[in-house]
Amino acid sequence: xxxGPVAKPLPSGSVIMFGGKGGVGKTTCTAATGLYHARRGxxxxxxxxxxxxxxxxxxxxxxxxxxxxxxxxLFFSELGYTEVREMWDRKFGHEVHDVFSSxxxxxxxxxxxxxxxxxxxxxxxxxxxFTRELWTGGQYDTIIWDTAPMGQTLALLKxxxxxxxxxxxxxxxxxxxxxxxxxxxxxxxxLRRWGKLSDENMKFLRDNVKVILVTIAExxxxxxxxxxxxxxxxxxxxxxxxxxxxxxxxxxSDFLRTKARQQGKxxxxxxxxxxxLQIVEVPLFPLEIKGLDRLEKVAAVLFPHx
Numbered sequence: 001x002x003x004g005p006v007a008k009p010l011p012s013g014s015v016i017m018f019g020g021k022g023g024v025g026k027t028t029c030t031a032a033t034g035l036y037h038a039r040r041g042x043x044x045x046x047x048x049x050x051x052x053x054x055x056x057x058x059x060x061x062x063x064x065x066x067x068x069x070x071x072x073x074l075f076f077s078e079l080g081y082t083e084v085r086e087m088w089d090r091k092f093g094h095e096v097h098d099v100f101s102s103x104x105x106x107x108x109x110x111x112x113x114x115x116x117x118x119x120x121x122x123x124x125x126x127x128x129x130f131t132r133e134l135w136t137g138g139q140y141d142t143i144i145w146d147t148a149p150m151g152q153t154l155a156l157l158k159x160x161x162x163x164x165x166x167x168x169x170x171x172x173x174x175x176x177x178x179x180x181x182x183x184x185x186x187x188x189x190x191l192r193r194w195g196k197l198s199d200e201n202m203k204f205l206r207d208n209v210k211v212i213l214v215t216i217a218e219x220x221x222x223x224x225x226x227x228x229x230x231x232x233x234x235x236x237x238x239x240x241x242x243x244x245x246x247x248x249x250x251x252x253s254d255f256l257r258t259k260a261r262q263q264g265k266x267x268x269x270x271x272x273x274x275x276x277l278q279i280v281e282v283p284l285f286p287l288e289i290k291g292l293d294r295l296e297k298v299a300a301v302l303f304p305h306x
Contacts, residue, residue, distance in 0.1 A: 015135050017145045017205075020214040021224045022050075025245040028289045029214050029282070030146035031058045031076075032298035038074035042141035045134065046076040049127045050148050053078035060291045071292070075140075079127065085112065088126045096194070128201040135208065145209075202235065211239045215270065216246050217263035222270060229273070241278035243302070244270055249283045 018030045027048060034046035045067070048055050055076045056063030067077045079087075089112055097111050134143055213228060215221045225242075232239055244267065248260040271279060282301050289298055 015131060015143045015145065015209045017147060017209050017211050018214055019147050019211060019228065021221060021228075024214050024216045024221060025282075025289075026214040027054050027146050028058060028295075028298060029212075029243050029245065029302065030144055031055060032289075032295045032302060033212075034074060034076070034142075034144045035070075035292060035295050036299040036303050037142045037144070038071070041073065043073050043139075044075065044142045044144065045140040046074070046144045046146065047079060047131070047134075048076075048146040049079050049084070050146060051080060053080055053146075055146070058290050058295070079130075084127065087130065088112075091129075092126055128205060129197065132201060132204045132208075135204075206236050209237075211237060212241050212243060213239050214243045214245055217244055217266040217270065219266065222266050222273075225270065225273065239274075239277055241280060242270065242274045243280045243282055245282045246284040247281050 016033065018026050018033075020026045027050065030046060030048070034044050038044040046055060053063075055078055056068075059068075059070050059076060061068055061070050061076070063076065063078045066083070067075050069075050093112050094108070097106075097108050131143060131145055134140065211232065213225065215225050229239065247267070248256050248263060251257040251260055267281075280302060282298065285294070285297065287294065289295060
């Protein structure tokens with residue numbers, strides 16, 4: 001089976017974002033890539049913003065600390081709902097509440113719960129901003145970001161248009177007169193600053209983040225891959241490569257032969273859709289991928305010539 005182009009090591013100073021639908025092995029590929037870069041001597045941070053994080057399980061490490069050391073040069077952080085809400089509250093929560101409470105009466109706790117868990121885009125935008133600050137801080141050579149299922153993360157692409165709608169809806173005189181309860185700053189100024197931040201974060205995604213998509217050779221995954229590629233294109237973001245995970249490469253039984261044939265037609269579709277991207281094919285491993293020894297095997301497939 002032709003594997004096509006293989007992954008090339010990214011330069012240090014990179015931010016690498018792994019995206020895709022849930023359940024395709026995205027976190028495993030993220031962790032293996034993190035291990036690879038760390039063992040090249042780069043101080044590497046792997047972060048996950050998946051609401052059901054599994055990095056602790058894959059690295060076989062206690063992830064209760066905000067940033068956990070796995071081995072020399074390799075660290076990870078699981079940013080679940082609680083952590084995201086705490087950080088969002090500290091940096092954005094009260095200002096954003098000032099904006100929305102100028103349109104509707106809502107208490108801060110109720111508002112914060114809604115914003116960070118229900119309304120798409122805004123919590124995700126915070127994670128982009130958080131990652132951008134990590135990158136500009138220069139503490140890590142490489143940051144590898146395991147995103148939530150891509151449909152959730154791509155909601156942040158709609159944030160600039162959402163802000164524009166807010167600006168159009170708010171009567172300018174009212175917006176100038178209305179001030180935030182805490183900041184005492186005109187709401188229109190807060191909206192403008194928020195819009196500028198969204199633009200900065202979108203520029204960061206376009207210019208400084210390397211996007212790698214992970215998929216599997218199944219009908220739903222191929223269908224969702226189309227949607228993801230269209231969403232990225234609409235935001236001016238280019239995917240760098242596609243990893244096709246869990247491919248059956250052993251036809252030693254009727255079951256495996258049938259599975260391989262089924263995957264084959266979808267594999268051809270992915271190759272056609274992603275012909276301009278690097279395509280890396282990862283086999284289905286016989287054992288669950290957890291622990292550094294097994295992650296090394298995945299890294300060896302992702303980076304075979306390193």
